[in-house]
Every structure is written in C-alpha cells, then in structure tokens.
Amino acid sequence: MMVLETLDRPNDPTPLYYRLASILRGAIEAREYRVGDSLPSERELEELYGVSRITVRHALEMLAREGLVRRDRGRHGGTFVEDGPTPETKRKRIGSLDRVVGRQVSGIDILTFDTRTCDRETARVLEIPPNDSIRYAERLISTADGPVAYLRNFLPLRIGKGIKRKELEATFLRDVLVKHHGVPIDKVQDEVEAQLAESRIAKLLKIRPGSPLLRIERLFIDVSGTPVSLTILLISSKYRMVAKFPGEMVG
Numbered sequence: 001m002m003v004l005e006t007l008d009r010p011n012d013p014t015p016l017y018y019r020l021a022s023i024l025r026g027a028i029e030a031r032e033y034r035v036g037d038s039l040p041s042e043r044e045l046e047e048l049y050g051v052s053r054i055t056v057r058h059a060l061e062m063l064a065r066e067g068l069v070r071r072d073r074g075r076h077g078g079t080f081v082e083d084g085p086t087p088e089t090k091r092k093r094i095g096s097l098d099r100v101v102g103r104q105v106s107g108i109d110i111l112t113f114d115t116r117t118c119d120r121e122t123a124r125v126l127e128i129p130p131n132d133s134i135r136y137a138e139r140l141i142s143t144a145d146g147p148v149a150y151l152r153n154f155l156p157l158r159i160g161k162g163i164k165r166k167e168l169e170a171t172f173l174r175d176v177l178v179k180h181h182g183v184p185i186d187k188v189q190d191e192v193e194a195q196l197a198e199s200r201i202a203k204l205l206k207i208r209p210g211s212p213l214l215r216i217e218r219l220f221i222d223v224s225g226t227p228v229s230l231t232i233l234l235i236s237s238k239y240r241m242v243a244k245f246p247g248e249m250v251g
Contacts, residue, residue: 015210016051017058022212023049024059028068028081039069039079105141105148111204112138113165115157125219126227128156135160137168140204147205147236154230159183173229174220183228187221197234205236 027033040048045056060079063069069079118126118134126134137153153173155163159181167176177183195215202209213234220229 015208016055017062018208018210020045020049020051020055020059021062024063025066025068028063033081035081035083037081039081041078106144107142108169108171109140109142110137110165110169111140112136113168115161118154122154122230125230126154126156133157135163139168149236150201150204150234152232154232155228159228173231177220177229183220184223185220185228186223186225189219189221191217195234201234205234207236211236 024039033039039045039060042053042056042060045051045059046053049056060069060071064071064079067082070082071077071079114136115133116136118128118130118132120130122134123130123132128134134157135153135155137151139151139153140147141149141151153168159177162181163176167180174185174188178185193215195213197205197207197209197211197213199209201213202211205213213236216231216233216235218231218233219227220231222228
C-alpha cells in the first residue's frame, strides 16, 4: 500500500501521533468519514502514513477521548466514527473575533508596549519608509476558559503615538482607534493561514509546542485608502471562530 504522507519531519516538533490525529480529525470534520463508518485499520494506517503501531494507537485514543470515534474490540472490532465530540471535549465557538470583547473576554494582558524601528516588510505593508518609528504592542486575550489569542499590533507613529497603554488593556484596537482617537477606518483586510505554535507562543496560549494555530494578518485602512494599523493574531486551535458572509459567496 502506498504511503500517502510521510509524517516524520525532522524540523517539526509536533509529535507524530498528534499530527496523525489532526489529519484524521480533519477527514472526519470534512465528512470524508460519516457517522458509523469505520476508519482504516491500525495496520492500514501504519502503512498509509509510515508510522509505528504505537503512534497509530495513541492517535486513535486521542480521537476517542474527544468523542469523535469509538474503539471496539473483538472479532468485529475497529474504530468507528461517532456522532461528535462530547461537551467536555468539543472546541468552544468564540463567534467572530470582533464580538468576543463585548461578551466573553475576561482579560487583556499587555506583554509589550513601546516605540521601535519598523522592519522592512511591515513598513511595506503599512506604506511607510523603512526604519520609520512605529507604535508596537503585544497582547494576550483570555476568556474564562483561558487564553484565546495572542496579538501583535503595528501602527505608524503618526497614528500610534497618542494611544495609551491602558486603552489597549480594555478593548480591541479598532475601538481604540475609532472611538477614542477618531481614526476613520473604512476597510479591514484579512489574510488567514494555518501555522504551528513555537515554544514561546505555545506557553502563552497554554498549548503544546507545534500545535496548530490560526494566523490572521489584519490590515486597517482609512477612508483615504491609507493603512493605519497592522495586527497579527494567533488563535489557539482549542477554539473555533465563526464568521458570516454574504449569500453570494461561492462554496
């Protein structure tokens, strides 16, 4: 049987069983396996992904603890897809990120707040000269269940110099800009991708190093078409974000 994907990547700190569980979880959530379907056998998973039997078992046990599958023993045994995760293990839906502040956030911790020289790539995005000074902040957003997101904010100094540290301890940056400083934001541009958590971010979000994160690069643009802020958000995979789009979106 052909190996579909080699999970052994020397530079990837994520445990093999965790990566295999993530692949199988994604297949279940994408309805590739329906409720009641049997997953490939342990031996088939070994051959498909080039991993050991113990790695396969750890991955399947992880999915079983989440309530996604059940493990039956005996002659007619196997691993079967269940109705869904239990309430204790189901990832919490935090709604759209912009609504979290008003409903669920229990704390915003300021990790860094300073003025510094802008790097070349950030300067390009903000459309300012390289090495210009910017206002920079790092923040950790938490709910009652724990840390939700890590944020890095970059603002041209003409915009950011008036922002106070205590303002960023209370709400998201857009509210600070619009309500406190009268910045006329007209557009928000998001770029979304997945990435793995390095050790410092994993510690802040209380997750395992190498765990998947949702990375959002958010650019605020004013009515003149000029960027006024760049925010980079890293959201823990313990949570699901929910967004609603116009009905004409393709899918």
